[in-house]
Amino acid sequence: MDGDRGPDGELLAGGLANAGAVVRRGDAVERPAPPHAAALHGFLAALRAGGFAGAPVPVGPVTGGRERLEFLPGDVALPPYPAWALGGAALGSVARLLRRWHEAAARTPFDEGASWPGEFADPEGGPLLCHNDVCLENVVFRAGGAAALIDFDFAAPGRPLWDVALTARYWVPVLDPATAAETARAHLEVPPRLALFADAYGLSPADRLALPSVLEQATSVCRAFVARRVAAGDAAFVAHFDSYGGWARWDRLQSWLADRRPLLERRLRDLSGG
Structure with missing residues (x-):
């Protein structure tokens, strides 16, 4: 770090x-x-x-x-992402850390009257405080495993499954093949890695089947967030948006997710993740 x-x-x-x-x-x-x-x-x-x-x-x-x-010491993956951050061991450890966060958050009251941010908040609300931005840059690793979460700017009440979907978007990562190839991650196959994440987290059978549709919902929320930042003229977001393919990339991802939903649901039915 x-x-x-x-x-x-x-x-x-x-x-x-x-x-x-x-x-x-x-x-x-x-x-x-x-x-x-x-x-x-x-x-x-x-x-x-x-x-x-x-x-x-x-x-x-x-x-x-x-x-x-x-300050929490450890290693944080930054672009261009190192190989260790893209492996199955890291993916599984992030899922287990997220589960520990959710279990601890479920035991910890939060101020329900506070003005929690809505940018990435679960549209359906929920019983515990979700992180909502567990991207690669926001996880501290020690001894090869995910040890801590940082940066809670987008924390808000929601369902655990919502946080799982947002986290999986980053760590699987949930990308269409063209975008994965453009970002040197074409070797990371979405169906088996999504199943690995679900296994490591310990998702219930009902949540496993719901995950693909919640991924689509989360992707729409993330797109709306980017649209607001770009429309506001935020220089960092405009530059990032332009360099990463603009709306064509978002259109491609959302179409790919909708088309692959049945495949992802079938893969997630297998509780072994195999």
């Missing part, structure tokens, strides 16, 4: 929204605070008190629009 060091701390890699704004100082990470920081910090502290060590705890109050969170 090391970045450039300077007199004002060590610059860490941030996502598109926080690029250049995340700094490590000693055992703390300083970053822009989301609007729901107060409710989120209370939840993270309660998680740790309940025994879940796979997320950082806040270190002090929000000051000047920035939050301070515990």
Whole structure:
């Protein structure tokens, strides 16, 4: 997770929204605070008190629009993604970490009246706080396994299956063959890797069968998020959007998902994932 060091701390890699704004100082990470920081910090502290060590705890109050969170040491996969992050072992360990997060979150009350962000929130709502952005850059690995989640800017109430679908989009990854080839991931076959993820998480038979349709729903929500950012003229998103094929790529992915839904459902019926 090391970045450039300077007199004002060590610059860490941030996502598109926080690029250049995340700094490590000693055992703390300083970053822009989301609007729901107060409710989120209370939840993270309660998680740790309940025994879940796979997320950082806040270190002090929000000051000047920035939050301070515990620095969690380990390895984070950044583009171009290393081979270890694309293997089956990493995929399964992320699924198991997500399950542990959901089990801990189900035991931890959250502020239902807080203004949780809606960008990636489950349209159907749900009983626990989902992360909603478990991309490769937001998982800390130690000793070859997924150990912790970071960056909770999009956390919001939802169904566990919703979080599973959003996470699988990144880690399987759920891409049509043309896009997978363009991003050097054509060797990662979606049906068996999706089944592996479902197996490792321990999805119920009913959730396994529902997962393909929830993936389509999540993809539509993600597309709407990008559309809003592009329409607003967000420079980072516009550049990323233009360099990655624009709406043609989204159209292709959504058509591919709809066409492959029966195949994915059949593969997921096999509880062995084989």
